[in-house]
Amino acid sequence: MELAQVRLLVSDFAACYHFYADVLGLKPQSGAVEGPYEKFSPAVGAAGIALQDRAMMAEVLGELADAANGHRSLVVLRVDDLDDHCRRIVERGATLLHGPARMTDRMRAAHLKDPEGNLVELQEWLLLSG
Template identity: 45%
Template sequence: MDVTQIRLIVSDFPVVYRFYRDVIGLKPQFETENGPYVAFKPDLGSTLALHSRAELATIIPDLKPGDGDNTLVALRVDDVDEYLAELTSRGASCTDPVVLDGRIKVSYLRDPEGHLLEIQQWLATRTGAAVPPAS
């Protein structure tokens, strides 16, 4: 089995699409500001995709809206502070970074529909091995 992507179901596709492309800085595999689907493939790791709630509701009639707190998308960067400066310059509002377990520095923000994102920087691995670059 292979986990091919994490997909967020969104109501306002153009707004959320522009957030991930323009604020977060992910590159879409193809341009489609009006959806109904797009995938963003980062330099490393899993694909993050957006799918129009309206289109999925035609296939899944009992599709229910979520509150954004049932999932968390973690994005790893080489330098949290540097990336947060970029995000805030693009209009994002992020929590102050904190260090957890002495191994990971994190900050949190929400996309325009309330999905929770974690921006993380690995400071040390569990095994003590060198931390690989995020990009």
């Protein structure tokens, strides 16, 4: 089994597209700003994040609500320099909810939300000195 992607079901596709492409700086696969689907890739790594129009999936399954309730996802992105990355995304319109701060002896993190309220964690892995 291979993980193909993490897909977020969103109601405001264009706002989420802008957030992942222009604020976080992920590369869109096709440029489908209005949806109903787009995959984003980081500069490094094979895994990606995809957006799917919530109404389209509700039609397919006939069971999803129009809007998510509560935190139903957490997208985690690894960066090399958390402080610099946070500074750059704040300049592009992001609002940090937490951090940058140390989470464990091996990791620092910062948290923010996309326009749909999905949590995004930016993490920097720390080298342990011996």
